[in-house]
Amino acid sequence: MAQVSSIEDENAPNLLSTSKSVLLRISRFNPESDDSSKFMEFTVSYEKWTTVLEAILDVKKHHDHSVAVRYSCRQATCGSCGMLINGKPRLACFTKISELDSNVVTVEPMNNFPVIRDLAVKFERLFETHQKIKPYLINENSELESDEREFLQSPKEVEQYIQFANCIKCGLCNSACPTMSTDSSFVGPQALAQAYRYVADSRDKGKDTRLDIIDESHGIWRCHFAGSCSQVCPKGVDPAMGIQFLRGYLLGFRS
Amino acid sequence: MTKDDNKGGIKGMVNPNRFGIERIAYLLMRLTGLGLLGYFIAHVYETSNILRGRMGWDDFLAMTQTTEGHIFLVLVIGMCVFHTGNGIRIMMGHGGVGVGKPARPDYPYDPASQNYRHKIGIYSSIVLAAVAMMYGMAVMFGE
Numbered sequence: 001m002a003q004v005s006s007i008e009d010e011n012a013p014n015l016l017s018t019s020k021s022v023l024l025r026i027s028r029f030n031p032e033s034d035d036s037s038k039f040m041e042f043t044v045s046y047e048k049w050t051t052v053l054e055a056i057l058d059v060k061k062h063h064d065h066s067v068a069v070r071y072s073c074r075q076a077t078c079g080s081c082g083m084l085i086n087g088k089p090r091l092a093c094f095t096k097i098s099e100l101d102s103n104v105v106t107v108e109p110m111n112n113f114p115v116i117r118d119l120a121v122k123f124e125r126l127f128e129t130h131q132k133i134k135p136y137l138i139n140e141n142s143e144l145e146s147d148e149r150e151f152l153q154s155p156k157e158v159e160q161y162i163q164f165a166n167c168i169k170c171g172l173c174n175s176a177c178p179t180m181s182t183d184s185s186f187v188g189p190q191a192l193a194q195a196y197r198y199v200a201d202s203r204d205k206g207k208d209t210r211l212d213i214i215d216e217s218h219g220i221w222r223c224h225f226a227g228s229c230s231q232v233c234p235k236g237v238d239p240a241m242g243i244q245f246l247r248g249y250l251l252g253f254r255s
Numbered sequence: 256m257t258k259d260d261n262k263g264g265i266k267g268m269v270n271p272n273r274f275g276i277e278r279i280a281y282l283l284m285r286l287t288g289l290g291l292l293g294y295f296i297a298h299v300y301e302t303s304n305i306l307r308g309r310m311g312w313d314d315f316l317a318m319t320q321t322t323e324g325h326i327f328l329v330l331v332i333g334m335c336v337f338h339t340g341n342g343i344r345i346m347m348g349h350g351g352v353g354v355g356k357p358a359r360p361d362y363p364y365d366p367a368s369q370n371y372r373h374k375i376g377i378y379s380s381i382v383l384a385a386v387a388m389m390y391g392m393a394v395m396f397g398e
Contacts, residue, residue: 086273087272087273088273088274109261110261111261111262111263111267112260112261112262112263112267113261114260114261115261121261159357159358159359160357161357162357162359163357163358163359163360164357166360176274178263178267178268178269178278178281179268180262180263181262181263181264181265181266181267181268182262182263182264182265182267182268184260184262200357224281224284224285224345225277225281225345225348225349226274226277226278226280226281227274227275227277227278227281227366227368227369227373228274228277228278230366230368230369231274231275231277231366231369232274233364233366234364235360235364236360236361236362236364236366237360238355238360238366238367238368240354240366240368240369241354241355241357241366241367241368242357244348244349244350244351244354244368245351245354245357247349247350247351248349248350248351248352251349251350253350253351253352254351
């Protein structure tokens with residue numbers, strides 16, 4: 001299935017035309033018809049600002065429109081285009097080819113997520129674990145009937161959780177996590193970081209409920225602080241920090 | 256693991272590439288943990304030889320006085336020192352100690368939990384293990 005072609009050979013105008021080019025290897029796999037994944041190879045021209053997503057979309061536009069890839073915002077906000085780029089989980093729209101410092105760019109679907117087709121993966125399990133930790137404020141006074149009340153917070157209180165509220169649910173942390181590679185039941189760094197986001201919120205009263213949810217054999221205790229989740233997070237959420245703080249509550253280091 | 260799961264599996268778990276020294280420390284911690292578990296089982300078997308009397312005990316102990324036995328013990332020393340040093344670092348981190356403070360993240364989003372204190376802890380554990388192994392070699396092979 002390996003195929004080498006040059007986009008510059010196409011008749012269609014190529015806006016990315018430049019003297020630099022890179023070999024883009026795209027993993028192709030359809031679970032309904034294929035036994036294993038294969039790579040298709042394309043020679044792609046790029047500028048220093050060209051992202052991996054733009055290169056993939058260029059391949060779709062000029063050579064093979066059947067390449068399956070999920071994307072939306074193109075600005076690292078929607079969290080749709082997570083994939084393995086040269087073996088590391090990254091957002092394709094947030095990764096410039098020039099930054100990779102390689103003549104070959106290999107894109108594969110994220111680990112630890114079932115493949116729908118090619119680079120698109122299923123997010124059901126991530127959303128399921130995210131829902132499991134009750135990602136909302138638990139406070140009996142949170143249902144306001146009029147605008148006469150509000151929940152005031154100091155900047156210091158906001159700083160306790162705002163970093164973790166940046167999560168875009170792209171799944172890169174779950175893909176990088178070594179525990180998720182072998183444990184299908186592990187709740188995962190994304191959900192655990194979100195558990196901390198609400199536990200640390202001064203308006204929330206559901207700390208004990210959430211700690212009960214994650215205090216199980218496939219819960220927080222399966223994290224071994226490898227830190228890979230934090231290293232791949234494109235929004236600076238630092239799930240490893242949140243998880244250790246949560247564990248601090250369970251171990252009695254924090255109250 | 257089926258392709259449907261697309262799990263990284265053991266290969267994905269042990270792959271230390273592209274994730275920095277923390278992931279290498281994670282792998283070493285697991286390997287040394289398994290190594291020390293193996294040593295513990297072997298040690299229980301070894302000491303049970305005392306039931307065979309003095310002759311049996313001396314015969315078995317002689318195995319550790321060979322070159323291979325010394326190399327094995329040097330490895331055990333290294334595993335023990337690294338596992339202890341890195342284990343203290345991890346235990347403190349697990350309690351939320353030394354993992355930084357929550358703050359508004361700024362690009363390029365260097366994770367505060369992977370800070371220099373932890374890196375120093377990892378490199379120190381590796382260096383201490385190497386020094387202990389060299390001392391062990393000097394004692395065992397230096398006779």
